[in-house]
Amino acid sequence: xxxxxxxxxxxxxxxxxxxxxxxxxxxxxxxxxxxxxxxxxxxxxxxxxxxxxxxxxxxxxxxxxxxxxxxxxxxxxxxxxxxxxxxxxxxxxxxxxxxxxxxxxxxxxxxxx
Amino acid sequence: xxxxxxxxxxxxxxxxxxxxxxxxxxxxxxxxxxxxxxxxxxxxxxxxxxxxxxxxxxxxxxxxxxxxxxxxxxxxxxxxxxxxxxxxxxxxxxxxxxxxxxxxxxxxxxxx
Numbered sequence: 001x002x003x004x005x006x007x008x009x010x011x012x013x014x015x016x017x018x019x020x021x022x023x024x025x026x027x028x029x030x031x032x033x034x035x036x037x038x039x040x041x042x043x044x045x046x047x048x049x050x051x052x053x054x055x056x057x058x059x060x061x062x063x064x065x066x067x068x069x070x071x072x073x074x075x076x077x078x079x080x081x082x083x084x085x086x087x088x089x090x091x092x093x094x095x096x097x098x099x100x101x102x103x104x105x106x107x108x109x110x111x112x113x
Numbered sequence: 114x115x116x117x118x119x120x121x122x123x124x125x126x127x128x129x130x131x132x133x134x135x136x137x138x139x140x141x142x143x144x145x146x147x148x149x150x151x152x153x154x155x156x157x158x159x160x161x162x163x164x165x166x167x168x169x170x171x172x173x174x175x176x177x178x179x180x181x182x183x184x185x186x187x188x189x190x191x192x193x194x195x196x197x198x199x200x201x202x203x204x205x206x207x208x209x210x211x212x213x214x215x216x217x218x219x220x221x222x223x224x225x
Contacts, residue, residue, distance in 0.1 A: 040122070042215045045213075050211055059114060059214075099210040102213060103159075
């Protein structure tokens with residue numbers, strides 16, 4: 001088995017601040033994802049990466065940057081935090097291939113004051 | 114854009130009864146349909162999936178049905194137990210399988 005570790009668990013930022021969320025996986029999976037979870041809106045895909053140094057935009061990429069410098073790590077940057085924003089950011093990974101289950105980390109809860 | 118819609122936002126059933134959660138999708142090319150469970154305070158984990166080459170799959174008390182013509186799939190939980198209480202998410206994946214698009218989640222409550 002493996003694990004996905006997200007840091008930090010909780011992140012409090014100020015309006016306009018640039019914030020970085022980190023994710024590490026030891027499954028040796030090729031593909032990694034960042035999803036945003038809002039109450040009542042489900043999970044929305046922000047960015048994904050199918051291999052080291054690859055980046056693909058999801059449905060919600062505006063306002064975010066991502067970086068996949070190593071196979072095992074995938075970071076997400078909120079380029080300018082929005083006031084009163086509250087969401088959980090979930091990192092996930094899966095093996096490469098046509099349709100496989102995705103494994104999720106425990107999330108980073110963001111609050112912007 | 115392409116969407117996955119989950120029709121029940123909440124569902125309450127009596128212990129021992131069956132629960133049914135329905136989803137529809139818009140991308141005709143979708144070929145993989147997983148379901149995930151999120152228990153209170155925890156992250157999501159995979160529970161069952163179905164591929165477009167079959168229309169029914171069962172794993173113990175979980176049954177997934179797929180109607181490609183209607184672009185609809187459903188999760189049936191039989192003989193529900195209190196530990197089935199959670200939020201269930203459906204998802205759909207294109208043929209490339211490189212990402213999954215999720216529904217909005219259904220909060221299932223199993224009442225003793």
